[in-house]
Amino acid sequence: MKTTIRWAGVAIAVLLVAVILMLPGYLERVTNTIVPHEPYEISQAAADLHKELFVADLHSDTLLWHRSVLRRSARGHVDVPRLRDGNVALQVFPAVTKSPSGMNYDQNTGDTDQITQLVIAQRWPIRTWGSLLERALYQSEKLHKAAERYPGELTVVKSADDIVRLLTARVAGEQVVGGLLAIEGLHALEGNVENVQTLYDAGFRMMGLHHFFDNRLGGSLHGVSSAGLTPFGEEVVARMDALNIIIDLAHSSEAVVEDVLKLTRRPVVISHTGVKGACNSARNIDDSLMRRIARRGGLIGIGYWDGAVCDPSPESVVRSIRYAIDLVGADHVALGSDYDGATAVAFDTSEVAVLTEEMLKAGFTQEEIRKVMGDNVALFLSKFLPAS
Numbered sequence: 001m002k003t004t005i006r007w008a009g010v011a012i013a014v015l016l017v018a019v020i021l022m023l024p025g026y027l028e029r030v031t032n033t034i035v036p037h038e039p040y041e042i043s044q045a046a047a048d049l050h051k052e053l054f055v056a057d058l059h060s061d062t063l064l065w066h067r068s069v070l071r072r073s074a075r076g077h078v079d080v081p082r083l084r085d086g087n088v089a090l091q092v093f094p095a096v097t098k099s100p101s102g103m104n105y106d107q108n109t110g111d112t113d114q115i116t117q118l119v120i121a122q123r124w125p126i127r128t129w130g131s132l133l134e135r136a137l138y139q140s141e142k143l144h145k146a147a148e149r150y151p152g153e154l155t156v157v158k159s160a161d162d163i164v165r166l167l168t169a170r171v172a173g174e175q176v177v178g179g180l181l182a183i184e185g186l187h188a189l190e191g192n193v194e195n196v197q198t199l200y201d202a203g204f205r206m207m208g209l210h211h212f213f214d215n216r217l218g219g220s221l222h223g224v225s226s227a228g229l230t231p232f233g234e235e236v237v238a239r240m241d242a243l244n245i246i247i248d249l250a251h252s253s254e255a256v257v258e259d260v261l262k263l264t265r266r267p268v269v270i271s272h273t274g275v276k277g278a279c280n281s282a283r284n285i286d287d288s289l290m291r292r293i294a295r296r297g298g299l300i301g302i303g304y305w306d307g308a309v310c311d312p313s314p315e316s317v318v319r320s321i322r323y324a325i326d327l328v329g330a331d332h333v334a335l336g337s338d339y340d341g342a343t344a345v346a347f348d349t350s351e352v353a354v355l356t357e358e359m360l361k362a363g364f365t366q367e368e369i370r371k372v373m374g375d376n377v378a379l380f381l382s383k384f385l386p387a388s
C-alpha cells in the first residue's frame with residue numbers, strides 16, 4: 001500500500017513537471033497560428049526583386065514568448081532564421097506588458113491582465129511578475145543577450161548611425177537582422193515620467209502610448225473612456241519629444257491622436273493597423289486619420305491578421321496596401337504584421353516574399369514595392385532616430 005502511494009506521488013510529480021515544461025509551448029501554439037496552406041508559388045521576377053529589397057516590419061510581439069529569437073521555432077511567426085529566409089532586414093520588437101482577458105476591439109477595462117499568468121507560466125524572473133516596467137526591461141534584456149551572442153545575425157538598432165551601418169552591411173551581402181525595441185503601451189511607465197528615460201536607456205526607441213485599455217496617459221481605442229491625453233500623458237509626450245523617441249499611436253483613442261498631433265511637431269507612426277476603406281473593422285483607421293498621419297510625414301504599417309485585413313490572405317493584405325497608397329501615397333505605407341501578437345496569419349515571416357509576388361501581380365511599380373516593403377521605414381528611422 002505504502003509503495004503504491006509513493007509511486008502515485010512520483011507519477012503526479014512527473015506529470016506536474018511535464019505540464020510546467022510544456023505549458024509555455026502550448027500557450028503559444030494556440031495563440032499565434034498560421035492558416036494551413038500549400039507553399040506559395042513565387043515567380044522568378046518576384047524572387048529576384050525580393051532578394052534585392054530592404055524589408056522592414058514595424059511590429060512583432062516575439063519577445064513575449066518562451067523561446068530564443070535566435071533559434072528556428074515550429075511555433076509563432078518570427079525568429080531570426082525565419083527573418084533571414086524572408087530576407088527581412090529590420091524587425092521592430094515591441095515589449096507587451098499587459099493585456100486584459102476577453103480582449104476585444106470595442107471596450108476593455110484594465111482590471112484584468114493575462115500577461116501575469118503568461119510570465120509566471122513562462123518562468124520569467126520574479127521581479128517581472130508584479131511590475132510592468134520590469135516586464136519591458138526583461139524583454140529588452142532578451143533581445144540584447146541574443147544580439148551579444150550572435151552579433152553577425154542580430155544587432156540592436158538604436159540610432160540613425162545604426163541604420164546606416166545596417167544598410168551598408170545588407171548591401172555588402174551580410175544577412176544580419178536589425179532589431180528595434182518598442183513598447184506596446186506606456187502603462188509600462190507605472191505612472192512615473194522618469195521611466196521614459198529608464199526605458200530609453202534600456203534601448204527602447206519607439207513607444208506606443210496604449211494597448212487595449214485606457215491608461216494614465218489617456219484613452220485607448222478599445223478602452224471605455226475614449227478620453228484624450230491627460231496632463232501626465234502630455235508630460236510623457238514632451239519627454240519623448242526631448243529624447244527623439246518615435247511615437248506610435250496604434251491602439252490610442254481618436255482624442256489621444258488629436259492631442260498628440262497638436263502637441264508634437266514630429267511625424268508619428270501607426271505601427272500595426274488596417275484601413276477602414278479596405279476592411280471596415282473597429283480596429284482600423286479611417287481615411288481622415290490616414291491623411292493626417294501622412295501629412296505629418298508619418299508611417300502607416302499594414303497588418304496581416306483578420307482584424308486588420310478582414311480575410312488574412314496575401315491578396316487581401318496587398319489590397320489594403322493598395323488602398324493606402326492610393327489614398328496617401330507610397331511614401332507613407334509600410335508593413336506592420338502584428339506577428340506573434342495573438343494573431344492568425346496566412347504566412348509567417350519566412351514566406352513574406354509572397355507579398356512581393358502579390359504586389360507585382362496587382363501591378364504595383366517596383367518603386368512602390370521597394371518603399372512599402374522597407375525603404376520607407378529605413379528612411380524614416382534614419383531621419384528620426386537619435387543621430388548616434
Ligand SMILES: [Zn+2]
Nearest residue numbers: 184251272341
Ligand atoms: Zn497591438
